Amino acid sequence: MRYPIVAVFAFWGVTGVAQGSDLPLAMDELGDRIADAVAPDTLSKLEGDPQAFAKEVAELILGYGHDGSIGAQGIENFIALERAYWRARELRRFLLADLDGDGDITAGEMSVLAATQSARQRGKSVLNFRAADRDGDGVLGWGEQRANAEALAKTKLPESEAELLRGLLGLDLDRDGRLSLEDLDALLTGASLSR
Ligand SMILES: [Ca+2]
Ligand SMILES: [Ca+2]
Ligand SMILES: [Ca+2]
Known part of the structure; x- marks a missing residue:
């Protein structure tokens, strides 16, 4: 499949605290950030394959970002290149x-x-x-x-999916303006979020 990231995103099933990471986030705060970042319809489906999600997003970061992170321009580049x-x-x-x-x-x-x-x-x-x-x-x-x-x-690659891709920046947990592998690790190493 040429364009798997959004599909994986839609079935993403992991949220959590940043155990084992450098991000000093409480579970509630992390949960709030994720809830803000992800469309409600998507959030309600959060029971998927976290490892697959991580792999696809990591590919996006490594393929279209630099130095282990991706910013808004990198995501726009990805969208433009796909189109x-x-x-x-x-x-x-x-x-x-x-x-x-x-x-x-x-x-x-x-x-x-x-x-x-x-x-x-x-x-x-x-x-x-x-x-x-x-x-x-x-x-x-x-x-x-x-x-x-x-x-x-x-x-x-419709505009709705482009918006979902841009929304990945909401997972920039340390809010340095870039979605990094460290942000991703923080998501994946945490416990399940109770909502
Ligand atoms: Ca001709
Ligand atoms: Ca004609
Ligand atoms: Ca970040």
Whole structure:
């Protein structure tokens, strides 16, 4: 799965005190911070796999942050990179049919590519082409290709999920403005939170 963090976040099941960490937080305070940081719907589902959550968030920190922590810009970078990935992938799908390389995809060009594909893929290609050809003139211009790719990117990483990712900064328990591996440790080493 390309984008697992939010899914794990939604099933996150651990809260706790910062035993064994340097964070001098009482259970109540930690609980309050977590309750503030996590959407109520998500909080009510907190019975998942804490280790999986930690792994995904650690990957986010190590992959898109620096020096073991991630700030707001790092999270924005992640969101932008994910969307760029999906945009590029979608653009490529149509550009493979641009046989004369002029940047426009005609229905005729698409049919040549489609003829080389499996029956199932052929059907998809035709439907995708029709959906992307917003003005219905039988040609995918650059504007239509971009609009189509942008729509796909926003489907793959919608604003609601981007907000959840930004909300991870609420788990910055020592409030230094960055979500660190130490913040994460503090969450995971604690006892269960009684609410
Ligand atoms: Ca062309
Ligand atoms: Ca068109
Ligand atoms: Ca921090």
